[in-house]
Amino acid sequence: MAKTARKIKKILVANRGEIAVRVVRTCRDLGIESVAIYSDPDRKSLHVRFATVAYHVGKASPKDSYLNIDKIIDVAKKSGADAIHPGYGFLSENPDFADAVEAAGLWLIGPKSKSMEAMGTKTRARQVMIKAGVPVVPGTEDPVTDEDEAKVIARSMGFPIMLKAVAGGGGKGMRRVDREEDFASAFRMAQSEARNSFGNDEVYIEKFLNQPRHIEMQVLADMYGNVMAFVERECSVQRRHQKLIEESPSPFVDENMRKKMATVAKLAAKAVDYVGAGTIECLVDDQKNFYFMEMNTRLQVEHPITEMVTGLDLVAEQIAIAEGKSLLAKEFTEDFRGWSMEARVCAEDPARDFVPTPGKVTHLRAPGGPYIRTDTSIYSGSEITADYDPMIAKVISWGNTRDCARERLNRALMEFTLKGCTTNTMFLRQILAYKPFVDGAYDTGLIEKYFRKVPTWYKEEHKIVALLGAAIFNFEKEKRLFSQIRVGAKPTAPNQMSRWRATKPNWSF
Amino acid sequence: MAKTARKIKKILVANRGEIAVRVVRTCRDLGIESVAIYSDPDRKSLHVRFATVAYHVGKASPKDSYLNIDKIIDVAKKSGADAIHPGYGFLSENPDFADAVEAAGLWLIGPKSKSMEAMGTKTRARQVMIKAGVPVVPGTEDPVTDEDEAKVIARSMGFPIMLKAVAGGGGKGMRRVDREEDFASAFRMAQSEARNSFGNDEVYIEKFLNQPRHIEMQVLADMYGNVMAFVERECSVQRRHQKLIEESPSPFVDENMRKKMATVAKLAAKAVDYVGAGTIECLVDDQKNFYFMEMNTRLQVEHPITEMVTGLDLVAEQIAIAEGKSLLAKEFTEDFRGWSMEARVCAEDPARDFVPTPGKVTHLRAPGGPYIRTDTSIYSGSEITADYDPMIAKVISWGNTRDCARERLNRALMEFTLKGCTTNTMFLRQILAYKPFVDGAYDTGLIEKYFRKVPTWYKEEHKIVALLGAAIFNFEKEKRLFSQIRVGAKPTAPNQMSRWRATKPNWSF
């Protein structure tokens, strides 16, 4: 990239969790100082410990801390930061924040507020894209507010339909409705989630495509109107519209389709004068037709798989663009290598309807070995609080072939060992070994299909081993209890295998 | 690679530590079952926990366990393994073992015993190489046994000279002698180390080259006489002939030299009918002349840096070759990408003359993020025993440029957190930041040069922070002691910050 006059020396990372750690790492690699911010429960988080300096910004609730624009700008000034990296989520797509950063004389590592605005509400974005000649999913052009009116529109469109929060993103405020009788409750839930997540309860209706795939294009755009598109990411493995496993390239996309998608992605980015890293999410039907769904005007959670197949550091690219560097004329739709997959490890229990499982991490052993990357903010001794997202780690693999990347990811998830809360690693491994996924012949209905027949959570071998282990565990416990009785009922020492814990008295009425 | 009739289904890994874990990982990725062997102190090691099955083979002393050929062959048969991977060290270059494996009707993942023999003693290897037209370092053709005679030879060659164990490898039994008056003790130490390490106390004398670099060529050879050479590895960062930091490619080697070295490496491998993965180690003088030093007829510790720049899994390649597959006609001397570096993390204290620091690992946090790979067999709760090598982990980085790989490795070593024993991570980071290394202008004298002026182990800032931390630590300790006195001198609970440990009574006489 060409030399430029301005140089960023200190970056405030307006985020938490693995993405804050991720950004701090690149800052270190580039010799840039980093400023962490943290809420009450995050004081001991890894991003605070890894950053050069750290500032407290408020209580657990995001609006008091990670969404508190005034406070964050104040910390940026106080700490001497010259730029702010917003990560994903929180303020990353908030045009008011972008304006506030600019007004404070700081640089936002991201697009201008007007690009965010144009893409910020889904209905507005659809209008802009239609004008730019980008194909969009059939649906309402404007938000629908009245439940009965909405139901009429849905009926005329034909079920299944999708309800989507106008201000939405990241799968929140999104509901698929298959039958008219489910419409009312789904509409209310979508509105409620939208209000709680984005402070805006407007939703609109989209046609639900047949066997749709979720395929997205990463773009980078510099200040001089150059836009670069990358090899696609396939993100169809979703549960409740939350991505679980992503891969790049997609097993469904051929060279011709990739070229077309890249052209459209660049068109979309140019239509909103985009600067920085962004992603054009598309729905793709079984005929390889693709439709613009939304543009995420920030880094994606799944950006590492694009890094793995291109050798780039997308955070470093974001910083370079913010420093005013111009993009190389290189096409990463052709120049990519091998295959990469990412699995999102979440603190939730798939065997109990994915109930969240916050808790204290008593032991963590991250996977290792060839072509495995782990991005996480947890460690042995850290606390997974109920205040934030259940995603606690991303495990990323690379291989010369898809099968190779898949087997490595499977192995890495087997190695991933966390004690203190249940995670979804086994579920992720079951999906990786599930035939439609192995064959690359899947769509966003994969998880639902998987659950249509109740999965066997364990086999006879596992049951026998569990019984043997549990018997030995209790045998040792009984031996200890017995010896304590004999020497006079000393309390069991902490941190031994036995844990007769006193629980809180039950609430009574 | 071409299809073949034989397929390996179960591999016994005749090793321990990180390399055993490394091999088991590839077995998993390929769907091959693995058989671990372990000595008394290794029962809880990661390779035992990761393997499909595990067998005890004897006491801590290698000759009772990891060098016990009969026992290992016995386990291989009992477990139903069809092949043995020897890792590095231990039996990996032992022709008797290779013969025993073959005699038992098993496959060794490695070369034939006659190739090992030809390269097994340094003097023999030199003779074979001279015959094949490979340049060797000037020195004695035969072992020298008489101290006085040896001194005369050394004097005539001119100091500095190198004493090397004929059966040596891995830097053991190797001494540099700068002055005649140091010769006698060095000769005896080299003989003694050689005897203890290899059961053979023969040593020979080589001329010590001026500002020599240690650069080596990885080769792969199939059963059909095809040999493939790879981009070189630079391993000149050594302390007492133990490699500490390796990189690929070398900052010193240009395309022309690489081509020449590849040609010679293939010549060397072919001269001994080599099959499998091997490494031709060369000494290179400041005029870019290179001399054959030895061939390691097994996988190297530093093989991951070659993997990182080529995208291959060298263990998988070894297995494929053992299955009879033929090599692709691809030249990895040209087709490599970016730069990779490896640092060897050892349980030793550089500030106290690198004294070994075995102990119990109470906390481990492995580094993560983009382009960082960690190969290790330790974990929170594992034991680092004094019985084996002090190398406990390899941290490997990749980058598009050398600087990028170097900064990432530096960052990863900063993240590498181990409690329970002192490691050399800070020392490794100091070398990574040391100007001759940063400039790529270094030779095997780098570490010595670094220590010529006593390194500052810390700065004023670190001292102040250490004082503040220590004061708070003792403040809390005193508060606890005080409260205990008041409530009646209860013992301090374990696992709190304070640890007034009872030490063993001192030995008295």
Added chain:
Amino acid sequence: MVKMKFVAIVGQQEHRVTVDDHDKEDGIYSVELDGRVYRVDAKTMPSQVISALIENKSYDIDLDDRDQSNDPLDGRLAVRVRGRVVRLEMLEHRRKKMKDAATAHFVHSGTVQITSPMPGKILRYLVKVGQAVKKGEGLVVVEAMKMENELQAPKDGVVKAISSAPGTAVDGGTLLLVIE
């Protein structure tokens, strides 16, 4: 050498287990399960994990007793083996007898307590005290980790009590409401 008998329940099935420890070697056990004897080399790892070699097969067995109350007759364990979680109850056989005797006298009432399955925040109640509810009807919405989770009625009945106000932070296991 110590020998103990256990009764285990997995799902609906009952299993008999006898454990013997080795008199000389630490961490070596002879375990009889449903008539078959296994030699188990079991070593304790940090955080309630056992590294076991069972006929040389290597397993990490991860034992989680967090669901146990402080009742010594509560032998519930969640055991993870190669990623799979097996939920079971394992009790020394005399304890099991005590428990069975105690349970025999206990008559189940028609009361069901709805507790929070995870730590979180009560967002809103969808029912009122005295209201009749049908099986599957939404009762209360708990937010945890940014996801709204609707808890549904496990049976038809009437809401007898509501424990707390919306906005309250709750632990896993906290009583939210009672249906009779």
Added chain:
Amino acid sequence: MVKMKFVAIVGQQEHRVTVDDHDKEDGIYSVELDGRVYRVDAKTMPSQVISALIENKSYDIDLDDRDQSNDPLDGRLAVRVRGRVVRLEMLEHRRKKMKDAATAHFVHSGTVQITSPMPGKILRYLVKVGQAVKKGEGLVVVEAMKMENELQAPKDGVVKAISSAPGTAVDGGTLLLVIE
């Protein structure tokens, strides 16, 4: 609120440190070092690590007291900050006074004890009891982690005692021989 005074020694230098804890907030301290006051937000991490924010600068401070004997007057700590190890002694000021008083009466003899710097095995002694040795002369070879380590005489003297036979496994700190 508690306030304590400490005396610290780093190398040859002595430092005065006063620590105050905050009366309301846990883990907030006011520490005066050589006349300058620092506000330190110090949180305890597993394995004797403190995560400290000192004027917002973030440090992991890793405290190692393994070298301490069980003498309460032994305040030796190895403190690691950003990879650097600072060895120091930190004692509450009254303990320091007690220690100084005790040491004042202690007359150094010319005896030096040579202890093993690490766990390992005694390979061989290079000297005999009664033998005169010169500074820098090899005394004993200890093997640890496959490396032979020769321990050398720190001063001229005579070997007074040899503790153990070659082949013996030793811990770090085990006495190997005595020179007078």
